Amino acid sequence: MSKPFDPANPPKPDNVVITYINASQERVWKALTDPAEQATYFGGKTEIGEQGGRWIRHATDKWPALTGDVLVKEKPSRLLVTWGSDADPPPDWIEFLIEPASNGTTRVTIREYHARDWGEDYAEAAEQGWAALLAGLKTIVETGKPLPSPF
Amino acid sequence: MPAPKLHADHDPDYVYVIYIAAPPQKIWDALTEGKTARAWWAGTLQDSTFKVGEPIVFRRNGKVDLHGEILEREEPNRLVYTFHIEGPGPAHDEGPSIVTYEIKPAGSVTLLKVTHSNFPKGSISRQGVEHGWPAIFSGLKTVLEGGAMPKFDNWGEEEFKSAQEQQLREHAARKA
Numbered sequence: 001m002s003k004p005f006d007p008a009n010p011p012k013p014d015n016v017v018i019t020y021i022n023a024s025q026e027r028v029w030k031a032l033t034d035p036a037e038q039a040t041y042f043g044g045k046t047e048i049g050e051q052g053g054r055w056i057r058h059a060t061d062k063w064p065a066l067t068g069d070v071l072v073k074e075k076p077s078r079l080l081v082t083w084g085s086d087a088d089p090p091p092d093w094i095e096f097l098i099e100p101a102s103n104g105t106t107r108v109t110i111r112e113y114h115a116r117d118w119g120e121d122y123a124e125a126a127e128q129g130w131a132a133l134l135a136g137l138k139t140i141v142e143t144g145k146p147l148p149s150p151f
Numbered sequence: 152m153p154a155p156k157l158h159a160d161h162d163p164d165y166v167y168v169i170y171i172a173a174p175p176q177k178i179w180d181a182l183t184e185g186k187t188a189r190a191w192w193a194g195t196l197q198d199s200t201f202k203v204g205e206p207i208v209f210r211r212n213g214k215v216d217l218h219g220e221i222l223e224r225e226e227p228n229r230l231v232y233t234f235h236i237e238g239p240g241p242a243h244d245e246g247p248s249i250v251t252y253e254i255k256p257a258g259s260v261t262l263l264k265v266t267h268s269n270f271p272k273g274s275i276s277r278q279g280v281e282h283g284w285p286a287i288f289s290g291l292k293t294v295l296e297g298g299a300m301p302k303f304d305n306w307g308e309e310e311f312k313s314a315q316e317q318q319l320r321e322h323a324a325r326k327a
Contacts, residue, residue, distance in 0.1 A: 018285035019169070019285060019289050020285060020286050020289035020290070021289070022293055022298060022299060022300065101286075107285075127166060127168050128168055128262070131168035131169055131170060131262075132170055134169075135169055135170035135171070135260075135292065136170075138289065138292060138293075139172060139292075139296060139298075142293055142296065142298030142299070143296050143297065143298050147170065147172055147260060148172065148258055148259045148260055149258055150170045150257035150258045150260050150262060151257070151258060
């Protein structure tokens with residue numbers, strides 16, 4: 001089942017995860033899109049193409065490859081991609097919003113738009129997966145050290 | 152204090168998960184050390200012995216913000232308390248909700264899972280906590296990992312304010 005999706009006017013997300021980081025929008029954007037920094041919290045080397053292109057997280061011993069289309073890439077505030085793997089179609093839509101918040105902090109919001117209904121088991125895995133991604137992003141930006149993987 | 156009234160028809164629980172590079176005991180201590188909590192809890196002072204059956208009072212800017220009662224305590228892994236927003240107002244009228252902290256090792260870091268439950272259908276206090284908890288626990292993580300904090304007293308202040316304004320607007324819209 002595939003739902004229509006308009007990047008300019010997205011529907012109500014199926015899941016929203018938020019963290020605040022004590023750093024500028026630009027600094028957070030760099031950590032989100034720089035392959036070396038990303039590798040510290042995203043389970044593998046990742047390359048994000050330009051808007052209209054593709055992105056990929058290469059497979060490791062521990063995790064399968066993830067890939068998708070880069071639908072919106074607006075430095076330093078918004079990244080919208082499709083998200084899936086070859087074994088697991090159709091892809092979902094994942095949006096990262098990087099916004100200025102109070103006292104020079106930056107709010108990072110991940111919005112998930114599901115292309116199909118996921119089962120109950122998915123909720124906990126997603127909760128922990130996104131939490132780990134945001135926690136690792138926050139730690140590398142704020143302390144300069146990678147967060148050891150919780151998994 | 153009587154046990155909280157449980158809503159038969161309720162909004163979904165709010166869940167926030169965060170991973171922190173600190174041992175469970177350190178996270179427990181930070182969550183239950185009343186005086187310094189203000190550093191990461193938007194200037195809030197928590198006043199409690201954190202013993203089962205004892206009250207907990209949260210004050211901001213010298214005013215009671217919310218109060219509750221400790222329901223369960225399993226140091227350093229689990230704390231459950233009721234959460235009742237001070238009145239008068241529609242959020243207060245929803246009665247006490249329930250906050251659960253679960254703290255457990257995850258690899259070499261620690262998972263903190265916060266589950267906020269017992270919101271009535273159409274709850275406005277739930278909308279407030281959706282905005283508040285991410286700022287609060289982001290601050291906790293920063294402090295425990297030794298990162299530099301923004302100005303302590305009003306970390307999350309704007310987020311609280313805009314959440315409160317949104318609540319009031321939605322409440323007015325619902326009444327109209």
